[in-house]
Amino acid sequence: MNTTPTEQTIAAWARLLRVHTQWQEQVQSALKAADLPPLAWYDVLLELHRKRHGLRQYEIGERMLLPKHNLSRLLDRLEKEALVTRRTSPEDGRGNRVLITRSGRRLLQRMWPVYGRVIQECLGQRLTAAEVTTLAKLLDKLQQ
Amino acid sequence: MNTTPTEQTIAAWARLLRVHTQWQEQVQSALKAADLPPLAWYDVLLELHRKRHGLRQYEIGERMLLPKHNLSRLLDRLEKEALVTRRTSPEDGRGNRVLITRSGRRLLQRMWPVYGRVIQECLGQRLTAAEVTTLAKLLDKLQQ
């Protein structure tokens, strides 16, 4: 079992990190320019949007790979803006169930065009469809 | 000029983000477990290690894609630990030249095995050499 990466592996690693920070920067600055909240808000709202009956907090945390205390306060902010609601969970007295509100969905709709455009500019337009598929497959192997 | 990404593009995008956060988590927790400083320290030190005559602050910032105020304070921390030194630049009276110290290099050496192992586990061992090369090429197209 080889424990030291090859040059190529290091190169791929470094490039992924770099691409990620570039993308991050592009997205956040586009959102800010459009006077919209940060990307994390979009992620939470999208997860909730997909689930008619909302999600438990820990489920959101798992999906977003976010530590729980962090998520707890992120939801505080979203709740303060009335984008989500927390209601105490019927099935488990400790936890609560988080639901997206109508204005949460509206925000999602306003954010998508901005976000989508960046995705297209940074990724969609730079690779062919075949390359995108290859990339997606390779990244899939790296997950989990 | 198409401005909305395809499903495949969105999938690839989302996977890259996810892979990145997973990697990040792996690295940081491995470093912490070995009682070592965060990854950003490694990045700075490595850049400096490669340049015998050090780097200007803004050069480090460009390489790391870090906003200048952020870098300024990161260097404060490194300097406080005597891992780098700032000396006023001879060629430009405003700026300064940053150099790695002997103990900076030592730290670099202590960090690499930990970092390298994570790279190998998260990337090197999960793809074939050919796949790594393909990935590196695709990511290269996405840079800049």
Next chain:
DNA sequence: TTCACTTGGTTGCAAATGCAACCAAAACAA
């Protein structure tokens, strides 16, 4: 039942980040 252990979530405090204003040296123009 009782007592320990785990799990879901929150909170206080310290450290890191983002933003905008700032300062001084350099570059440029008149």
Next chain:
DNA sequence: TTGTTTTGGTTGCATTTGCAACCAAGTGAA
């Protein structure tokens, strides 16, 4: 020269993150 603009870097303040301690409900064992 003087005045203006740009550039390299720092600092103050607000927001966000990370860590550890905490609380209360659930689980499980004796």
